[in-house]
Amino acid sequence: MDFPILDLIDNELATDWLLNHFHPHGLKCPHCEAGVGEARCFRQTTTSQLPVYRCLLCDGIYNLYSSTVFQQKQLTPAQVVLLLRGIYQGESSAQLARELGLSRPTVHCIRHAIQANAQAMQPNSPVVDQQTETDEMFQNAGEKK
Numbered sequence: 001m002d003f004p005i006l007d008l009i010d011n012e013l014a015t016d017w018l019l020n021h022f023h024p025h026g027l028k029c030p031h032c033e034a035g036v037g038e039a040r041c042f043r044q045t046t047t048s049q050l051p052v053y054r055c056l057l058c059d060g061i062y063n064l065y066s067s068t069v070f071q072q073k074q075l076t077p078a079q080v081v082l083l084l085r086g087i088y089q090g091e092s093s094a095q096l097a098r099e100l101g102l103s104r105p106t107v108h109c110i111r112h113a114i115q116a117n118a119q120a121m122q123p124n125s126p127v128v129d130q131q132t133e134t135d136e137m138f139q140n141a142g143e144k145k
């Protein structure tokens with residue numbers, strides 16, 4: 001069952017949440033690392049309604065989604081929060097697309113980009129402890145086909 005969940009999320013609160021999670025040390029110019037205090041807001045994106053900043057030090061342009069998988073995507077902050085939540089919870093791309101008013105290819109593309117990032121962040125080194133609990137070994141055994 002699809003829920004009209006997008007209408008229940010406040011875009012300003014979603015923006016604050018994304019700012020804290022995407023840029024925990026504060027929004028910075030992706031070109032020269034200058035803080036957003038050294039930039040001026042010169043317009044808003046049309047669909048996402050995000051402020052677009054021009055860096056006063058390097059003239060670079062950026063917004064909340066710059067250097068993330070959501071760069072160049074016209075998603076509202078509420079759509080991004082709910083999409084992240086849905087992907088994390090394993091909702092299907094079809095359901096997420098319907099609930100969030102997005103196309104399936106868009107959801108599919110973002111899901112793959114997030115999964116590729118998560119995989120790239122996995123450590124390559126073996127686990128340090130010498131013992132493996134039996135229940136850990138078989139915990140996900142029934143979920144794979």
Ligand SMILES: [Zn+2]
Nearest residue numbers: 029032055058
């Ligand atoms: Zn800059």
